[in-house]
Amino acid sequence: MPAKHDINKVGVESSDFPILCETCLGPNPYVRMTKQEFGNxxxxxxxxxxxxxxNPGAGARYKKTEICNTCAKIxxxxxxxxxxxxYGLPVQVRDAALGRKQDAPTSDINKQFYIQNLEAQMANSADGQVFDSDAANRAGREMLKNMARTDPHYKRNRPHICSFFxxxxxxxxxxxxxxxELPKENELSKQNLVDRYYGKNDPVAKKILREQAESKGMKAPEDKTVTTLLFLGLPVTTEAEIRASLAGACPFVKPTEVRSLTIVEASHCAFVNFVNRPLAERVAEALSAQNGIEVSGKRAKVVWGRSRPQKGKGPSAAGSASASGSGSVTAV
Ligand SMILES: [Zn+2]
Ligand SMILES: [Zn+2]
Ligand SMILES: [Zn+2]
Structure with a gap:
């Protein structure tokens, strides 16, 4: 039976067995481990x-636990x-697909406070889960299953590259x-553990999310001025409903970061324009991992808007609804 953590005893953490993925553990289930209480x-x-x-196996480098049991559980x-x-995926990918909020503490004191808070929540919830699984969306879970890297990748346990060589x-x-051997341009090596943990600025996650978006025809347009996404196949709905859906699916978007939202009822679509391109890309990647967005009970398809020159105004984002087969649509 899992022991409940007494939050009054913070600073003391002792565990009998680490929480490890199959890859880090290695192929031998009877692997010998050394254990050092309060070792780091x-x-x-x-x-x-x-x-x-x-040692996770022949030819592998020694591995050790980097974060505590509690932080891993959280x-x-x-x-x-x-x-x-x-799923064997970075936190950033998982949280984008599930529409989970990514909040991270900033200072050291906040850090402790944040973890203790979550620890207390975890101890109080029946199944030891901090996150409400109802809030997680089904499409996102489906997508994660498809993206999951469940086979162990023992290559990850190889020794590091010799810097002298x-x-x-x-x-x-x-x-x-x-x-x-000479290092390949490897995004993993540039990763910061804290960012990886909180699912922020994770280059590996970015790559995975970008690739899955592209594989679904959501490649970001070359024209960097395009910051508009189109929601296609909408039911009769309102701007407030769309905003609420977006807030649920992409909690990282602040309400003020949606520059404009235009519903074209006749074409059952909406143009959602964001304040900047990186944000639009992040939304596109998250929504493609969630297989679209649910608005007023119906799942809408999400595509990128197109750039199109407008007289006197310079390029502005507009879209074509031809993907939905209803002819052309122009943003107002
Ligand atoms: Zn691992
Ligand atoms: Zn910790
Ligand atoms: Zn060497």
Whole structure:
């Protein structure tokens, strides 16, 4: 039975077994681990925690837990690689697909407060889950299942690349425990653990989200002035309803960041214009991971608007509803 954490005893964290994904654990279920109580500070909450260290298999590098048991449970991630345990995906991808809010504390004190708060919520909820699963949308879960990386990727456990070899200076030759190869442009290596944990600025997640959006015909237009998305196949609805749907699906969008919202009832579509391009891209990626957006009980398709020159006004975002087969539509 899982022990409830006593939040009055913060700063003390001891556990018998780490929370690990299959990849980090390695193929041998009987792997030997060394355990060091209060061996290090958790990289997220800074509290001392039990550090486990093990070798995940022949030819692999030693791995150790980087964050505490509690922080791992709160986000449902592996204590070593910080990827989601259920889908093997970065937190940022999972949360975009499920429309989960990503709030992260900023200062050290806030950090402790934030984790303790979630810890208390977790202890009080029946199933130990912090997040309301009703709020998570079904389409997002479906999409995550398709994107899931469930087979273990043992390649991730290889030794790191030898930095001396890269500079042409390694004299250890075959004895060298590190990999003698030149690094490829690797986005993973630039990752910051805290960002990965909170699902912010995660280059791997960005790549995955971009690729899945592109695979669904949601490639962001070359023309960077396009900041409009079209919602197609809408039922009869109102601007307020669309805004509420958007707030639910993409909680990172502030109401003021929707520059304009134009419903074209005859074509059952709406033009949603955002204040900047990075935001529009983020919304496009999240909504494509959610397979569209549910508005007034119906799931609408989301596509990018098109740039089209307008007389005297310079390029402005407009869209074509030809994708829905109802002829052309012009933004007002
Ligand atoms: Zn922690
Ligand atoms: Zn892992
Ligand atoms: Zn070397």
């Amino acid at each position: 500070e958790c990289k997220i909450c800074n509290r001392p925690f039990t550090v486990f260290r093990w 986000k449902g991630v592996c204590q070593t690689c910080l990827l989601d345990l259920e 890269v500079k042409g200076e390694c004299k250890r030759g075959g004895e060298c425990p590190f990999r003698h």
